[in-house]
Amino acid sequence: MPNRLFKELFPSSPVTAPPHIHPSRATLKAEAIVKLLASKWSGGCRGRLRGQRGSQRFVLELRNSWDPTKNQIPWKRTGQQAENRSIDNSRNLPAHSLARSRSLFLPPFCFPLPPPACPSPLLPNSATLSPSRDTMLFALLLEVIWILAADGGQHWTYEGPHGQEHWPASYPECGNDAQSPIDIRTDSVTVAPELPILQPHGYEQPGTEPLDLHNNGHTVQLSLPPTLYLSGLPRKYVAAQLHLHWGRQGSPGGSEHQINSEAAAAELHVVHYDSDSYESLSEAAQRPQGLAVLGILIEAGDTENPAYEHILQHLHEIRHKDEKTSVPPFNVGGLFPPQLEHFFRYNGSLTTPPCYQSVLWTVFSRRAQISVEQLERLQTTLFSTEEEEPSELLAENFRIPQPLNQRGVLASFNPAGSLYSTGEMLSIAVGILVGCLCLLLALYFIARKIRKKRLGNRKSVVFTSARTTAEA
Known part of the structure; x- marks a missing residue:
């Protein structure tokens, strides 16, 4: 349907509307459609379009008119999140940056609304769209909205013009005061030995179905079935996925959390959501303590870790962004450190946009260990770009520690006491x-x-003394 509409509306255009949206290509294709519409438009128009994506309802409203000589599109986006938080953003944006923000954009558009009638971007200024053409254009614009919505939030990176220092501009929560990761200072934590020990359930055998392994351009992510869950937390948290953060070969660091300003070589995050209160991960992600994430620091050593090998041995199958493969189920609990009773707990956020402050963090003090060769494979195998694009290595995908501000960090043990486990002690x-x-x-x-030596010396003295007396 979109391709047919696109060809009828733009018969001479070299661009084709996507038959099935591939998230990584969506923005460029949507941007091409938007530019074509914008290049054919003159005059002014007002319109409003309502829609919903997931738990978010939105209204897209064109206001005033567009001046093509300034290459700027005035727009207004209003809407309401599921938690009834209002969104009202107004700004002027260059046309070439339409696809560079998480928000949804439209060029000046025109579709059947009771008066006023709007001039068509495809016809002379004095003409108006026929109902059939109007409907087709409206359908095409819906397609553009769907493309941009499907690809929303994809245009962020760790470095460069869309790097982490610029995240708050597009994702305001990334600039709030309860962000993650943090540098855990053991001399400032509150010792709370009464914290229940965390108990993972079902991790030894996560079913019989294969697990999806995905290169999403930011990390490698493994899906987890909801049969895996945690106890020892305020509510039941079921597993959703796990992913990794790492550095660059030859460079120190790679983990997101630090302990006493010391970073590990990599970090594993196991993401869970509160299934007692919410239906899905996406719903829970926007609620306080809706998520529970386990942070496992990883160091490199001499011995290969067979649990991590279940993931690492498949990296060559997903070298490029948006590639997926299947991983046979394995003992996911083998990814954890040997001791789970020593951990830090605090309230924080997602470490990637949109940075929702909804995470109950548990960071283990003990580290998991992989071999140096395994770490190098993690650092050098994946790309953040698609296969047909210039290759860009996926490395240094970690966020720097954020200010703790007024938050407290609990420790299930006394970090100033023993640095060793019970077995080691x-x-x-x-x-x-x-x-x-x-x-x-x-x-x-x-x-x-x-x-013995002293006794020998004493006997020698007695014997010498007796001999001297006899001679006398």
């Missing part, structure tokens, strides 16, 4: 005991040897 105690026994045995034999 027991091993150390046994080692010290064995060492002391060995030292005592060594001292015993040394003392015995010294005693």
Whole structure:
């Protein structure tokens, strides 16, 4: 339908409307349609269009008129989120940047509304659209809206003009005061040993269906079934997905969270949502403590981690953005650090746009370990671009630590006390005991040897003394 409409409206245009929207190509195609419409438009028009995408209802309203000589489109976007938060943004934007923001944009448009009638962008100024043409143009504009909505939020990066320092301009919550990640200062945490131990359920065998592994251009993401859930939190949180953050080969750091300003080589995030209160991840993501994310710091060592290999061995199948593959189910719990009882807890946000402040964070103090070779594969295999585009390595996909502000961080243990687990403490105690026994045995034999030597010297003195007396 969109292709037929597009060809009829623009028979000489080299651009074709997408038959099925591919999210990574959507913005460029929508932008091409918008530019074609804008280039054929003159005059003024007012109109309003209502719609809904997911939990968000929106109204798109054209106001005033467009001056093509300034290449600017006045527009107004109003709407209301599911949580009844109002959105009202008004601004002038260059036409070439229409597809560079998360918001939905329209060129000046015209479709059947009771008066006034609007001039057509396809016909002379004095003409108006026929009902059939009007309907087709309206359908095409709906397609443009759908394209931009489908690709909303994709145009952000970690560096450059759309990098993390610019996120708040397009995603206001990224500039709020409860953002993640943070630098956890162990001398400032509140020790709370009464925190329940976190208990993952179902992670050892997440069903029999394959898991989807996806390169979304920002990270590698593994889908998780809702049979995986956590206990030990205020409510039941079921798993949705996990993903990784890492650095660049040869450069230090890569994790998002830091402990005492020390970053790890990478970080795993396991995302869960409150299934007791919300129907889906997208709904929970906008609510306070709607999400619970486990943060697992990863370091590189000599030994290969077989659990992480279940993911890493498939990276070559999804080298480019928007490529997917299937991963046989495996023990997801093997991705966790060996000890789960030592962790930090705080309220924060998503670490990527839209940066909703809805996350109950649990960051484990113990680290998981992968081999150096596994880390290098993670750092050098994936691209943030599509196959037909110039290759751009997907690396350094981590956000820098954000201000803690007035938030508190709880610790389930005393970081200023023992730095070792119970097993390690027991091993150390046994080692010290064995060492002391060995030292005592060594001292015993040394003392015995010294005693024998002294006894020998005494006998020699007695024998010499008796011989001297006999001679006299």
